[in-house]
Amino acid sequence: MISFSKFAGSLTYDAIPEEVRAILRRSFADTLCVAAVGSTTEISSITKKIADRLWRSSPEAGAARMIFDGRPVSPAGAAFAGAFTVDSIDGHDTTSACKGHAGSAVFPALLAVADSLKASGVVLSGEDFMVALAVAYEISYRAGLTLHGTVPDYHTSGAWTAVGVAAGVSRLLGLSQEQTRHAAGIAEYHGPRSQMMRCIDFPTMLRDGVGWGAPSGVMAAYMAELGFTGAPAITAEGQTAEPWWHDLGQAWRVAEDTSYKPYPVCRWAHPSIDAARDLMRDNGLSSKDITRVRIQTFHYAVRLAGHNPRTLDEMSYSIAFPVATMVVRGKIGPQELLPEVLQDEEIRRISNATELVETEHYTRISVGKRWADVTLYLRDGRKIMSEPRTPKGDLDNPMSAEEFHSKYANFTDGLVGKGRAVDMEAMALSFDDLDSKLLGSLIDLIVAPLDVGHRQ
Structure with a gap:
């Protein structure tokens, strides 16, 4: 079995399967469009102000510009603000096996360090960035599986992404295997072990913990570089972790999860x-036809509830209101996250007429996948029920390239100028082909302020 620190330090671009590269390209573009919308949120505004006030750059580490903002701060500050920005809109890539998200921490953190290295004259190519991303994602996933597999509490993604970020940043900084071991241990020890269901039961701006997981990982790598010790990371090495790490370098959880x-x-x-x-579309229904809705699903989903959300945070962690939004509007995109939607009388009517039912069967099988069915009760006395469903976007029901592009265009429209948006998407979807100059140009596009008010 290869150690995680050797994997982080010795992985080559050619050793990354094309399937994994394709996923990371897709995740890059997908994360960027979510970050664009996220940059309009109060969460993003507050955390960027905090980074600007409290996490200034230094000549030793170099400046990193905040995503869709441009102000220079420290690499940890840019990772902090960037992770909160991405996580403020719950539309980024996910891993059901780990019950969370890696990209919302990994991309902002590694982009911040890459930008700071660029400012310091260090040359990184697209292939270099691909390797660091692959390291950070794969180690994040395996640390997440280990943590969920060995402890009883349900923690946020920040707990395990801190370990992956530390490994990815260690790769970018050129740390030794021993330094990388210590970086992961520091990040694991200091990363946020926050309680996920607290954010589900009481939705606020706390979100999924990546806002602190990302800078914890960044700080850990820089600390290890200067000799701070922290090994071992018990989610990445040792006998207890072995079941989730024995095939590292041979199999890729990124491709599976x-x-x-x-x-x-x-x-x-x-x-x-x-x-x-699908029920609304296939039966030619409008919301006026619906008297009530019944949702059968698994335990954690029932706790989302959210019949009358008052804030974007409450809507993001709800189920009744988003389902009602789909029934009324036929879509859920950035436009459905605007404050006035929370006051839509028809959506609120459907939401309040929605019953959530936990079933033992769905709770039992909703481990690597998420299951539910929906029954619509109609004014004419009929009731129509869906088949049991898992979400669009899983490996067995993937989004098409056209669907990804439509999402990207919808999320960036009005926020990023058309030419810039087109260039950014194209470069993100082929970033590993970029030389150091073009990778720098992509980063410049990402950190420039939003073109607010521009319409396609």
Whole structure:
């Protein structure tokens, strides 16, 4: 079995399967469009102000510009603000096996360090960035599986992405295997072990912990570089972790566990949203035809509830209101995240007429996948029920290239100028082909302020 630190330090571009490269290209573009919408949120505004005030850059580490903002801060500060920005819109890539998300921490953190290295004159190519991303994603996933497999509490993604970020940043900084071991241990020890269901039961701006997981991983690598010790990381080495690491370098969890979101709300709501969408479309219904809705799903999803959300955070971690939004509007995109949607009387009517039912069967089988079914009760006395569903965007029901592009265009429209958006998407989808100059140009596009008010 190869150690995680050797994997992080010795992985080559050619050793990354094309299937994994394709996923990371897709995740890059997908994360960027989510970050564009996220940059309009209060979460993003507050955390960028905090980074600007409290996490200034230094000559030793170099400046990193904040995503869709441009102000220079430290690499940890840019990772902090960037992760909160991406995570403020729940539309980024996900891993059901780890019950969370890697890209929302990994991309902002590695982009921040790459930008700071660029400012310091260090040359990185697209292939270099691909290797660091592959390291960070794969180690994040395996640390997440280990943590979920060995402890009883349900923790946020920040706990395990901190370990992956530390490994990815260690690769970018050229740290030794021993330094990388210590970086992972530091990140694991100091990463946020926050309680996920606290954010589900009481949705606020806390989100999925990546806002602190990302900078924890960045800081850990820089600390290890200067000799700070922290090994071992018990989610990445040792006998207890071995079941989740024995095939590292041979199999790729990134290829097995990465899925995507058509809608910017919690993944647990997606099978119900998909089922409601299809029932409405296939039966030629309008919301006026619906008297009530019944959703059968698994335990955690039932706890989303959210019949009358008052904020974007409450809507993002709800199920009744997003399903009602799909019933009324036939879509859920950035436009459905605007404050006035929360006051839509027809959506609220359907939401309040929605019953959530936990079933033992769905709870039992909703481990690597998420299951639900929906019944619509009609004014004419009929009731129509969907088949059991898992979400669009899983490996067995993937989004098409056209669907990804439509999501990207919808999310960036009005925020990023058309030419810039087109260039950014094209470069992200082929970033590993970019030389150091073009990778720098892509980063310049990503960190420039939003073109607010521009319409396609």
